Amino acid sequence: MSESAKTYRVIQWMTGDVGQVGVRHFAGSPVFDLVGVLVHSKDKVGKDAGEIAGIAPTGVVATNDIKEIVAMDADCVFYTPIIMDTETVCRLLRSGKNVVTTSGFFHPSPDFRDAGEAIRAACRDGGTSFHGGGIHPGYAGDILPLTLARVMSRIDTIQVYEVVNVLEDAPIDHIDWMGFGKDRDKFLTEPTILGLGLPFFAQSMYMIADGLGVTIDEVTAAEVDVATAVEDIPHDEGVIPAGTVAAQRHEWTGWVDGAPLIVFHAIYVTAGPDQLEPAWDWGKTRYEIVIEGDTPTELTLQGVRRADGTMTHPGYDWTAMGAINAIPDVCDAAPGWLTHLDLGLIRPRGLVRR
Numbered sequence: 413m414s415e416s417a418k419t420y421r422v423i424q425w426m427t428g429d430v431g432q433v434g435v436r437h438f439a440g441s442p443v444f445d446l447v448g449v450l451v452h453s454k455d456k457v458g459k460d461a462g463e464i465a466g467i468a469p470t471g472v473v474a475t476n477d478i479k480e481i482v483a484m485d486a487d488c489v490f491y492t493p494i495i496m497d498t499e500t501v502c503r504l505l506r507s508g509k510n511v512v513t514t515s516g517f518f519h520p521s522p523d524f525r526d527a528g529e530a531i532r533a534a535c536r537d538g539g540t541s542f543h544g545g546g547i548h549p550g551y552a553g554d555i556l557p558l559t560l561a562r563v564m565s566r567i568d569t570i571q572v573y574e575v576v577n578v579l580e581d582a583p584i585d586h587i588d589w590m591g592f593g594k595d596r597d598k599f600l601t602e603p604t605i606l607g608l609g610l611p612f613f614a615q616s617m618y619m620i621a622d623g624l625g626v627t628i629d630e631v632t633a634a635e636v637d638v639a640t641a642v643e644d645i646p647h648d649e650g651v652i653p654a655g656t657v658a659a660q661r662h663e664w665t666g667w668v669d670g671a672p673l674i675v676f677h678a679i680y681v682t683a684g685p686d687q688l689e690p691a692w693d694w695g696k697t698r699y700e701i702v703i704e705g706d707t708p709t710e711l712t713l714q715g716v717r718r719a720d721g722t723m724t725h726p727g728y729d730w731t732a733m734g735a736i737n738a739i740p741d742v743c744d745a746a747p748g749w750l751t752h753l754d755l756g757l758i759r760p761r762g763l764v765r766r
C-alpha cells in the first residue's frame with residue numbers, strides 16, 4: 413500500500429481542550445480512523461465523541477472503562493490527560509499500541525531520564541513507540557530554534573518568548589489556576605503553576621542542546637516578576653481586583669560552559685499597559701524566537717484572523733496537531749521513545765484535502 417493511502421486506527425484518551433481537537437481532526441482526516449474514546453467526566457460517558465467535541469456524530473461512544481480501551485485493537489493512542497501517568501502509558505505500550513502524547517515526556521532531560529527507561533522497556537516489550545509533541549514544549553521552544561539554527565553560522569544565545577493574553581486567548585480557568593487576582597506578596601512566596609512546570613519546559617532546552625551538540629550545565633529560574641492591576645479588571649467569571657496580580661513573567665535559563673545559551677520567557681498578561689503597574693506592554697499572543705549570533709535571526713509564530721474576521725488563538729490546535737501529525741511516522745518507526753531528534757523531519761499526512 414502506498415504511504416498516502418495508509419490509515420491508522422487511533423484512540424483518543426481524554427477529551428479536554430487538546431483531546432477535543434484530536435477527535436475533530438481524527439473524524440475529518442482520511443488518514444485516521446477513530447476507534448475508541450476514553451473520558452474521565454461521568455457526564456461524557458455513553459456520549460458520541462462527536463457530540464463531546466462539537467461536531468457531527470462519529471459513531472464512537474465514549475467510555476470510562478480503561479480495561480476496555482487497553483483491550484482494543486488500535487495503532488496509536490493520542491494520550492492527553494491532565495497529567496501523564498507512566499504506568500498507564502507503559503500498559504498501553506505493552507498492549508501493542510503506540511502512544512503519542514502532549515502530556516509529559518518530550519525529551520530525556522535529567523528529570524525524565526530514569527522514568528524514560530520504564531517507557532523504553534515497555535516499548536521493547538510491546539514492539540511499540542512513544543512520542544511527546546505539542547506547541548511548547550514540543551515545537552516553539554525546540555523544533556523552531558533547531559530549524560532556525562540550520563541557517564546560522566554561529567549561535568550566541570537563543571531567546572524564546574511565549575506571550576499569552578489570557579483574557580483573549582486562553583480558557584477562563586487560567587485566571588484561577590495561574591493565580592491571577594492574588595495578593596502580590598502571597599503570589600511571590602507561593603509555588604506557581606508555571607514555575608512547577610519548569611522541568612517540562614527544560615526538556616526543550618536539553619533537546620536544543622543535544623541537537624547543537626553541546627551540554628547543559630544547569631537550568632536556573634530567575635525571580636518571578638509580576639505586574640498588578642491599577643483598577644478592577646472584569647472577566648467572564650468575575651473580576652481581578654485592583655492591586656492584585658494581573659500579569660506574570662517567568663524567566664528560565666539553560667547554561668552551557670558557564671554562560672547563558674537558551675533563555676525561555678513565559679509572559680502571561682490579563683490587561684494592557686493602561687491597566688498594569690508597571691505598565692507592561694507585551695503585545696499580541698505569540699511565540700517569538702530571537703537568536704543572537706551570526707546572522708542575528710528572529711521568527712514570530714502567531715495566529716491569523718480568518719476571512720470572516722474571527723480570530724481564535726490556535727494554541728490548543730497547534731498543541732494537538734504538533735503531536736498528531738507525527739502519529740503516522742511514530743507508528744511506522746522501529747520501537748522506542750522517539751524524540752524529535754529521532755524522528756527528524758516528519759511527513760504530515762492527509763492535510764491537503766481538496
Ligand SMILES: NC(=O)c1ccc[n+]([C@@H]2O[C@H](COP(=O)([O-])OP(=O)(O)OC[C@H]3O[C@@H](n4cnc5c(N)ncnc54)[C@H](OP(=O)(O)O)[C@@H]3O)[C@@H](O)[C@H]2O)c1
Nearest residue numbers: 426427428429430451452453494514515546547548549731
Ligand atoms: N506541550 C504543549 O504544548 C501543551 C499545551 C497545552 C496542554 N498540554 C498538556 O496536554 C494535556 C491536555 O491538556 P488539556 O488542556 O486538554 O487538559 P484539560 O482540558 O485540563 O483536561 C484534560 C482531561 O483530563 C480529564 N480529567 C479531568 N479531571 C480529571 C481527574 N481528576 N482525573 C483524571 N482525568 C481527569 C478530563 O477528561 P474528560 O473531559 O474526557 O472527562 C479532562 O477534560 C495536559 O497534560 C497539558 O499539560 C501541553
